Amino acid sequence: MQYLLMIYRNEAELGQMTADDRKKLTAEYGAFTQSIIQSGHFKAGDGLQPTTTATSVRVRDGKTLTTDGPFAETREQLGGYYLVEAKDLDTALGIAARIPGAKTGTIEVRPVMIYD
Amino acid sequence: MTPTEIEKIFRDEGGRALATLIRLVGDFDLAEDALQDAVAVALERWRGSDLPANPRAWLVNVGRNKAIDRVRRNIAFRGKQQELMHELLLNASAPCDATDTALDDDMLRLIFTCCHPSFAEEVQVALTLRTVCGLTTAQVARAFLVSEDAMAQRLLRAKQKIRLAGIPYEVPEREALEPRLRGVLAVIYLVFTEGYVATSGEDLMRPDLAREAIRLARLIDALMPGRGEIMGLLALMLLHDARRAGRETAGGDIVLLEEQDRRLWDAGQIAEGLKLVENALRMPGRPQSYTVQAAIAALHARAPNYKDTDWPQIAGLYEVLLRISPSPVIELNHAAVVSMVDGPARALDLIDALEARGGLKGYELLPAVRADLLRRLGRHDAAREAYLAATAATQLEPLRRLYARRIAELD
Numbered sequence: 175m176q177y178l179l180m181i182y183r184n185e186a187e188l189g190q191m192t193a194d195d196r197k198k199l200t201a202e203y204g205a206f207t208q209s210i211i212q213s214g215h216f217k218a219g220d221g222l223q224p225t226t227t228a229t230s231v232r233v234r235d236g237k238t239l240t241t242d243g244p245f246a247e248t249r250e251q252l253g254g255y256y257l258v259e260a261k262d263l264d265t266a267l268g269i270a271a272r273i274p275g276a277k278t279g280t281i282e283v284r285p286v287m288i289y290d
Numbered sequence: 291m292t293p294t295e296i297e298k299i300f301r302d303e304g305g306r307a308l309a310t311l312i313r314l315v316g317d318f319d320l321a322e323d324a325l326q327d328a329v330a331v332a333l334e335r336w337r338g339s340d341l342p343a344n345p346r347a348w349l350v351n352v353g354r355n356k357a358i359d360r361v362r363r364n365i366a367f368r369g370k371q372q373e374l375m376h377e378l379l380l381n382a383s384a385p386c387d388a389t390d391t392a393l394d395d396d397m398l399r400l401i402f403t404c405c406h407p408s409f410a411e412e413v414q415v416a417l418t419l420r421t422v423c424g425l426t427t428a429q430v431a432r433a434f435l436v437s438e439d440a441m442a443q444r445l446l447r448a449k450q451k452i453r454l455a456g457i458p459y460e461v462p463e464r465e466a467l468e469p470r471l472r473g474v475l476a477v478i479y480l481v482f483t484e485g486y487v488a489t490s491g492e493d494l495m496r497p498d499l500a501r502e503a504i505r506l507a508r509l510i511d512a513l514m515p516g517r518g519e520i521m522g523l524l525a526l527m528l529l530h531d532a533r534r535a536g537r538e539t540a541g542g543d544i545v546l547l548e549e550q551d552r553r554l555w556d557a558g559q560i561a562e563g564l565k566l567v568e569n570a571l572r573m574p575g576r577p578q579s580y581t582v583q584a585a586i587a588a589l590h591a592r593a594p595n596y597k598d599t600d601w602p603q604i605a606g607l608y609e610v611l612l613r614i615s616p617s618p619v620i621e622l623n624h625a626a627v628v629s630m631v632d633g634p635a636r637a638l639d640l641i642d643a644l645e646a647r648g649g650l651k652g653y654e655l656l657p658a659v660r661a662d663l664l665r666r667l668g669r670h671d672a673a674r675e676a677y678l679a680a681t682a683a684t685q686l687e688p689l690r691r692l693y694a695r696r697i698a699e700l701d
Contacts, residue, residue: 262458
């Protein structure tokens with residue numbers, strides 16, 4: 175099965191990190207990504223620019239409305255994701271718990287829909 | 291066989307048969323339907339004749355064939371899923387190992403799946419009652435005070451999550467086992483506590499839920515023998531439940547521990563509980579929370595009467611509990627016991643300190659404990675106020691009546 179692991183964390187807190195801490199976090203993510211590539215779980219993964227760069231689009235009655243900012247204002251914001259292949263939910267949860275961002279933020283684990 | 295005897299076999303064996311069918315057909319709903327089919331056949335065949343040598347294996351085998359029939363019918367209807375169904379058919383028609391060990395392993399798988407931490411705790415409890423204990427959806431709905439429709443929806447969503455999210459049908463391995471077992475025991479204890487003192491309603495107790503919790507703990511103790519925390523939990527529940535007949539009047543009024551007729555307690559169940567506590571305390575490693583709580587219940591069970599209970603030792607055991615699993619509720623219980631050793635004034639100081647730290651905000655038994663201490667200190671006005679607060683805090687009718695009696699005694 176495939177699972178999308180969505181990384182939510184507090185952007186404001188992240189913005190206050192020292193350069194050293196930021197470097198350390200980047201290195202941790204690098205090592206983690208390498209480890210799941212090697213174990214064969216990795217399908218895709220990226221970090222996202224902060225929600226200040228977000229634009230939301232809705233089409234109503236044929237008219238396109240664009241608004242500045244994310245879909246919902248929340249305490250933690252989506253900051254990146256991994257798409258992984260795992261045999262079951264326990265394996266996916268185990269991988270999610272190893273994502274560096276899990277220590278300060280929240281990882282939402284969602285199974286990817288299968289069309290047959 | 292009479293219908294009642296057959297009914298009893300379904301209650302005892304249905305859970306295990308379902309557990310194995312789920313593994314064989316890989317789908318909760320299909321397995322439940324197949325077991326229903328098998329039960330219908332059994333009701334017809336077993337009546338007026340002898341039981342098969344192994345009713346469990348019989349139910350599994352007939353159920354498996356019924357599942358295959360259902361899948362075949364589905365293939366005819368929906369050609370698109372043929373390949374998927376074919377795989378399922380192969381799985382289900384593989385030789386079935388119906389030995390007791392294989393069925394026991396399936397039961398453990400089922401329990402761990404129902405108590406998976408990806409479910410909210412009350413969903414874990416509902417799934418366990420419905421699937422492992424074999425309660426009907428209506429019975430589970432009553433335990434949660436929700437409509438049957440709402441409960442059916444909740445169970446449906448949970449079973450969908452098992453399938454769609456890929457929750458494994460497995461007993462977790464090594465390092466994951468301990469936390470998961472703790473979760474399973476927490477679910478069993480939740481079922482029990484709701485049966486011991488209901489959250490709301492007319493009746494103080496729901497003996498059926500308490501019985502199911504004890505049955506589950508016995509089962510898991512048999513499946514995973516030699517574990518102190520399981521024995522401790524089973525002992526704790528047996529000792530509490532042994533007092534059931536003494537805990538209320540025929541009219542459904544609460545009889546507090548100090549006024550209970552100890553001859554009404556179930557001596558056989560107490561003996562079993564005491565033996566289990568001893569065994570659990572002898573296990574290597576530091577004692578688990580359930581075992582210490584069971585040791586406290588054991589001291590109550592052994593005491594000839596309320597006054598001559600070994601209060602100092604009980605207070606000491608609460609101090610152990612506060613070290614290994616600190617919680618405001620245990621602090622409150624500890625304070626109540628301290629009142630029996632050092633007097634109500636000292637206990638009231640402890641509770642004031644606890645409240646000042648912000649613990650127990652909204653805990654409904656807090657005003658009741660405070661009221662009892664104030665009453666014993668002769669501070670009637672403050673006690674009356676606390677009993678009124680306790681009355682407002684509970685939704686359980688027998689507790690409301692108890693507080694009303696206390697207020698009347700103060701006047």
